Amino acid sequence: MNFSYQNSTQIFFGQGQISNITQAIDKSKKVLVIYGGGSIKKNGVYQQVEQALTDHNWLEFSGVEANPTKETMDKAVTIIKEQNVDFILAVGGGSVIDGAKYAAAAAHYDGDGWDILTGAYKPQVATPIGVILTIPATGSESNANSVITKAETQQKLPFAATCVHPQFAVMDPDVMKTLPEKQLVNGIVDAWVHVCEQYITKASGALVQDGYSESLLRALKTLGDTYAERDNDLWRANLMWTANQALNGLIAAGVEQDWATHMIGHELTALWHVDHARSLAIVQPSLLRNQIEYKRGKLEQMGRNVFGLEGGSDLAERTIDAIETFYNQLGVATQLTEHDGDKAQAIELVIKRLEGHGLTSLTENQSVTPVEARQILEAAVA
Structure with missing residues (x-):
């Protein structure tokens, strides 16, 4: 480390x-x-x-x-x-x-x-x-x-x-008092995925980084769960500080990072002007399911320590379901609809752009090639 x-x-x-x-x-x-x-x-x-x-x-x-x-x-x-x-x-x-x-x-x-x-x-x-x-x-x-x-x-x-x-x-x-509701929700989702990109990777034994990541995720989940009570100073202060801590470099120190969700999500924003945070919510659940065998250990850890889920052979799967439910609870879609219905064409366009940018071996394992990216998009595009 x-x-x-x-x-x-x-x-x-x-x-x-x-x-x-x-x-x-x-x-x-x-x-x-x-x-x-x-x-x-x-x-x-x-x-x-x-x-x-x-x-x-x-x-x-x-x-x-x-x-x-x-x-x-x-x-x-x-x-x-x-x-x-x-x-x-x-x-x-x-x-x-x-x-x-x-x-x-x-x-x-x-x-x-x-x-x-x-x-x-x-x-x-x-x-x-x-x-x-x-x-x-x-x-x-x-x-x-x-x-x-x-x-x-x-x-x-x-x-x-x-x-x-x-x-x-x-x-x-x-x-933050005058921010549109959409931007408050985007802030929660954006910060959540920032933490995940540094946390749902390989088990490293980095107790501080893992523990702090889980604290940030629990804080964001609490903010999401209490979203109806958002019009108060403490709620706003907690979101502002949590989002800052999610990407100030601390939880990334000494651990491997992913960022594949961001790289694919960027293409959805560039092509169809999807809000950045919402592009991440579209990509992440499908990517985690596609890469579940690489990430099973950390997903199970997240399920226990963030969502309070009970153990079992399907804990990683239930954790991904819980992440997706969290997004849906905030009114955030987890499938792309902005592409106007031509799914095959949309997927092909994203793949070509990823290849054009040299993004052909993503995640901490370099295990998302254009083949896997296509599979992820098959599930993520409506």
Whole structure:
């Protein structure tokens, strides 16, 4: 169990924390505030940012999509270069933060920013980033990961670079009060699958990582089970913190990881604009059933320690059923319907794209080849 772990993001957690950016960002820095479609102007977050940056030199860039595109973020790159921006403040959820990370890295590269996503260019330097989180889900506020879509080709690819790790993240649960119901549910599902991708792998004997993963899963299950009582400060705070801890690198340290559900799910989002979290719920149960013999041990452990299921030869199967029931309980579908009914064509399209991206040996076992991916999609596509 050898690993190196560091998380350098300073967290300002709790109500009224947005004002901390006044001191967190040096007043000598020229700041670019990046945000999405304008909801932050309706819920009061923008006004708090404006107040906190009264004595700073700042400008703004808005219009980041729910799945940030290279095309949109390249416009931000141009601003960063032309205006000599020293610091980026991303105000939003995972999409805004991911887009800001791309812009921060691409602004220090003379070539096509898409090279970052293909791996042709590996960023070593980026414009410093701070975050005000408005949607709990991805954990992007305190990790080095980003996912970007190229609209021109309908490609959605991830990258990770230490240089885009946010310097600080403001996490005020009050900003969740005006979130649409769909985004709250997505946050639960997204965080749940993030934990699973690092937990339902090979038995490693890593007691801390396994135990903490199970604690996070139980917390998310409790939040789902008490969803009807979500309009309270503690519920919101617990979701925001759990989603952060699900993907800040800690439970991944020293253990093998999967991420096949994400790689296949990305294609559903790129092709049919399925919400990221919902693409994961569509893929995961079918993938787990397909790979059950590789994952039986951890599934049984999850069944006992998260769902409280009794033992038996079919415990792993019942655990997958419990996961699927959990999604359905939240009103989240576990089959794709956005493909407009042509199942064979949809499956073929996803397989070709996976092959085109070189994603032909997925999971911690490299056991999801195009053959298995096709089987998974046969079950996951309505």
